[in-house]
Amino acid sequence: MNKSLIIGATGLIGSNLLALLEKDDFYDTIEVWVRKPFETSSIKTKIKIIDFENIDTNIDAKHIFCCIGTTIKKARTWDAFRKIDYNVPVNIAKLCQETNIEKLIVVSSLGANRYSNNKYLKIKGEMENTICKIKIPSITFLRPSILLGNRQEFRLGELISKYIIIYFGFLLFGKLKKYRAIHAITVATAMLYIAKENEIGKRVIESDEIKQIVKKY
Numbered sequence: 001m002n003k004s005l006i007i008g009a010t011g012l013i014g015s016n017l018l019a020l021l022e023k024d025d026f027y028d029t030i031e032v033w034v035r036k037p038f039e040t041s042s043i044k045t046k047i048k049i050i051d052f053e054n055i056d057t058n059i060d061a062k063h064i065f066c067c068i069g070t071t072i073k074k075a076r077t078w079d080a081f082r083k084i085d086y087n088v089p090v091n092i093a094k095l096c097q098e099t100n101i102e103k104l105i106v107v108s109s110l111g112a113n114r115y116s117n118n119k120y121l122k123i124k125g126e127m128e129n130t131i132c133k134i135k136i137p138s139i140t141f142l143r144p145s146i147l148l149g150n151r152q153e154f155r156l157g158e159l160i161s162k163y164i165i166i167y168f169g170f171l172l173f174g175k176l177k178k179y180r181a182i183h184a185i186t187v188a189t190a191m192l193y194i195a196k197e198n199e200i201g202k203r204v205i206e207s208d209e210i211k212q213i214v215k216k217y
Helices: 012-023 078-098 119-132 156-167 174-179 184-196 207-216
Strands: 003-007 029-034 045-049 063-066 103-107 138-143 201-206
Touching (some): 012 029, 078 103, 201 207
Parallel strands (some): 138 201
């Protein structure tokens, strides 16, 4: 039996991923860890309410998808932001190691770098660096650029950046292609394809490479 676990299934990428997994025959069961209850029409999906600051349960799944993330506007402080975008993925990875999980796929961010002067990108980079030290056979980080798709929440800064990148996207080629906007469904689709692969080891997939993975199948 193939079972998957999604952390962050109510976000833009996570919700698209959940919809894909529910329609795909590869997984018999999909467990979803969330802070608040939400409804699903699929009998394959099992909802589990979790206190992410004090996870007191083990992971029982073949593949783990971590799509959790917030914004500084929503978190209000960098300490609060770090608790979600660093602590949660790292704690999930530690649980994966303890329970011998085969594969962990994590949504990070374009430009993630633990040495960055940008706090957002620095925290994302630190998260990647810490997880890479944890013993899991297969770890993949996806670094999408500005996301396209219908969010439940309004983000003015992201909306402005999105339209600028869409309008001037044709100017971004070569090494700059990774800065082009990307659809959330494209990221989610790539995550599903990566989960089905047999590759082991640690790898980082940039935004333009995410698109290539989807085109390959």
